Amino acid sequence: MSDQTAIRVLSCVVGALVIALAGAGRVAIAQSLQLSLQDRVASLNTLLADNQAALRHYEWIETTIVTLHGEVKSRKQELCYYGSDGSLKQDDVYLSGLLKAGPREDGRADAPPRDLTEALHHALSLAKSYLPLNPTEMQAARYAGRVSIIALQLGKRIRVKVLDYYKVGDEVGIEIDLVKNRIVHVTVASYLDNITDVVTLNATMSQLGDGTTYPSTVVLEERTRSLSVAVQDTGYRKAH
Numbered sequence: 051m052s053d054q055t056a057i058r059v060l061s062c063v064v065g066a067l068v069i070a071l072a073g074a075g076r077v078a079i080a081q082s083l084q085l086s087l088q089d090r091v092a093s094l095n096t097l098l099a100d101n102q103a104a105l106r107h108y109e110w111i112e113t114t115i116v117t118l119h120g121e122v123k124s125r126k127q128e129l130c131y132y133g134s135d136g137s138l139k140q141d142d143v144y145l146s147g148l149l150k151a152g153p154r155e156d157g158r159a160d161a162p163p164r165d166l167t168e169a170l171h172h173a174l175s176l177a178k179s180y181l182p183l184n185p186t187e188m189q190a191a192r193y194a195g196r197v198s199i200i201a202l203q204l205g206k207r208i209r210v211k212v213l214d215y216y217k218v219g220d221e222v223g224i225e226i227d228l229v230k231n232r233i234v235h236v237t238v239a240s241y242l243d244n245i246t247d248v249v250t251l252n253a254t255m256s257q258l259g260d261g262t263t264y265p266s267t268v269v270l271e272e273r274t275r276s277l278s279v280a281v282q283d284t285g286y287r288k289a290h
Contacts (some may be wrong), residue, residue, distance in 0.1 A: 090199060091192045094210060094224065095185035097233065104262045106132040111143065111285040116170070119276045131289050170279070172242050173249050173272040179216045180238045180251065183224075191215060207234075219245060232263050247274045258286055 109131035116124045127144040191197050196213040206229050212222040217240055225235035238251040249272050256266035264286065270279040 087192065087197060087199060090210065091188055091197060094226075095188055098183055098185055098188075104260075105264065106136070107288055108258075108262075108286050109289040110264075110283050110287070112140070113282045113284070115280045117278045117280075130283075170277070173270060173277065173279075176240060176242060176249055177238075177251060177270060180222065180240065183222070183236075187215060188212065216240065230257075232257060232261075236265075242272075242274075247272070249273075 109129060112128050112130050114124075114126045114128075115122060125144070126142070128140040129143055130138060130140050133139045188197070191212050191214070194214075196215075198211050198213075200209045200211060201207075202209055202225070206227070208226050208228060210224040210226065212224075214220060215222045220238070220240040223235075223237040223239075224233060225237075226232070227234045232255070234255050236251075236253040236255070238249075240249050241247050242249060249270070251271075252267075252269045253265045254267045255263050257263050264283055265281075266283055268281040268283075270281075271277065
């Protein structure tokens with residue numbers, strides 16, 4: 051898998067994340083901690099589904115920076131928008147580093163580290179298993195007793211914790227601002243083939259003027275190989 055392909059996969063993942071996690075300004079999550087767990091999950095699932103169409107009317111700039119062992123390996127900017135067929139489109143705006151140079155053959159002096167391509171492939175494949183969040187999986191987790199609610203600030207902020215969402219031993223956390231009725235943060239703690247090969251994902255959510263929520267910053271880390279992929283979404287505006 052080439053570095054360019056791996057980064058494009060990440061962009062698609064992030065694009066899906068935008069669809070799945072956006073919203074919360076249009077539908078109230080919950081107004082009190084007295085809501086049952088069933089109602090809470092139902093409200094969250096409604097949020098995940100309600101705003102799927104909202105961002106289809108926007109376009110934005112997505113910046114992706116890949117680092118390995120603390121060294122920046124590539125930077126990429128894309129214009130993101132939804133086409134008439136409903137699919138996410140990504141047009142290159144700026145490329146540098148490995149991506150600008152294009153595919154490289156093994157054995158060349160300027161070839162990208164094999165570690166980078168391999169780590170991106172495994173980490174991004176795993177990320178697609180978590181993002182976008184699947185309402186069906188959320189419901190299944192609730193029925194199995196693997197969903198709990200933690201009060202972070204009484205009456206103001208909660209965290210919905212989902213255990214064994216995709217793998218045994220993983221954890222998904224969804225932080226919700228009850229006052230503003232929106233998702234503010236999403237975390238994923240998982241692993242690759244070995245439980246010691248930890249992969250984490252942190253998404254910080256921001257809000258547009260009309261209440262639409264979007265992931266302003268997403269950081270994916272594969273700690274065993276010291277790989278980090280940071281994605282920032284900026285410049286949201288109504289698509290023409």
